[in-house]
Amino acid sequence: MTAGKIHHAAQVTVAAILVIAALSIASSVFAPVAFALFIVALVWPLQKALQGALPRLVALAVSVVVMIVAFVGFGSLIIWAFGRVGRWIVSDAARFQSFYDQTTTWLEGHGIVVAGAWSETFSVSWMLRLAQTVTGRLNSTVSFWLVVLVYVLLGLLEVDDFERKLKCMRSRGTGEILLRGSMATGAKIRRYMLVRTAMSIITGALVWAFARAVGLPLAEEWGFIAFSLNYIPFLGPLIATVFPTAFAMTQFGSWGAVVAVFACLNLIQFVVGSYVEPRVAGNALAISPVVVLFSVFFWSYLWGVFGAFIGVPITIALLTFCALHPSTLWLAEIFGSPHKDEPAA
Known part of the structure; x- marks a missing residue:
């Protein structure tokens, strides 16, 4: 490798x-x-x-109202599901405590002492700090959505103007790449969310049916939690299986039943995520599973839960733009789909 290439690589x-x-x-x-x-x-x-039949500002208002209703409805259902689970934990605290005592006794009998670590970690001060953290997160979440709403309003107003500016750029090549990349990215993100929503509905319905069949309490709540967490690849489905498994520990009192519940829930997630979804999504959204997992961890590390949610769409956007330029096409070919979809305007 020449000195020039080494210098360029260092700069990058x-x-x-x-x-x-x-x-x-x-x-x-x-x-x-x-x-x-x-x-x-x-x-x-x-x-x-809507702009084809309504004035621009009226169309914007209708679109924003639809968006707000969808987000408020989804958020309300999330609060309802997790709230019901939380209240059930509080009302069933004695059974959880009994299961904890049995577990610690068994572990201590095998030379694993956990009671000391538990008492040092979970104290009144820890609970107060947790409550303060949750309150702060709720406040920051409200502020986050208000800022997002302002950007969305401005962004929807600027889409047509942005398209005209790209078409009129002096550097026609750059303008064409940006325009094609933006259109292709939007189309792929919409398809990704459509597929992800369909798979989430299937997953939630199967989890609900399984919970009802085995007699696990809060079947509807577990189904919706599985539906909502399925939007976060890998991590979401894992968490969605851990919660009902923890409840199965206190409800059935048998490790065999607990293992069976955990195995069946993971089987549902595996079949839907690894067999059904790739066949529905097709090659246009083909991304290496390693890249998907890395995207979730990387963006959640940078931006928390919001980053975990949009980490994969960001990766889709990056690979889409990479596929449009010869110098970066190899990245799209290695980590994603090399096919350049040309969506309609």
């Missing part, structure tokens, strides 16, 4: 590190923008269709 590495540091340090600035662009990509086809 330093630039990448600086970009990642900026995304992490200024997450309160970049995360709302990224999430707003994600929502604009989903909502824009609705507004574009």
Whole structure:
């Protein structure tokens, strides 16, 4: 490798590190923008269709109302499901305590002492800190969504103007790549969310049916939790199986039943996620599972839960733009689908 190539590689590495540091340090600035662009990509086809029959501002108002109703409804159902689970834990605290005592006794009998670590970690001060953290997160979440809403409003107003500016750029090649990349990214993100929603519905319905069949309490809640967490690849389905398994420990009192519940829930997640979803999504959304998992961890590390949710769409956008330029096409071929979908305008 020549000195020039080494110098160029060093420059690219330093630039990448600086970009990642900026995304992490200024997450309160970049995360709302990224999430707003994600929502604009989903909502824009609705507004574009409405603009054909309604004035522009009226179409924008209708689109925003539909978006707000969808988010409020989804958020309310999440609060309902997790709230019901939380109240059940409180009302059934004695049984959970009994199971904990049995578990610690068994572990201590095998030379594993956990009671001391438990008492040191879970104290009144820890509970107060947890309550303060949850309150702070709720406040920051409300602020986050308000900022996102403002960006979405401005973004939906600017889509047509942005398209005209790209078409009129002096550098026609750059403008064409940006326009084609934006259109292809929007189409792929909409398809990704459509497929993910369909798979989440199937997963939630199967989890609900299984919970009802085995007599696990809160079957509807477990079904909706599985549906909502399925939007976060890998981590979401894992968490969605751990919660009902913990309840099975206290409800059935048999390790065999607990193992069976855990195995069946993971079987549902595996069949839907590894067999059904790839055949529905097709090659257009083909991304290496390693890249998907890395995207979830990487963006959740930078931006928390919001990053975990949109980590895969961000990766889809990056690979889509990489596929449009010869110098970066190899990245799309290795980590994603090399096919360049040309969505309709």
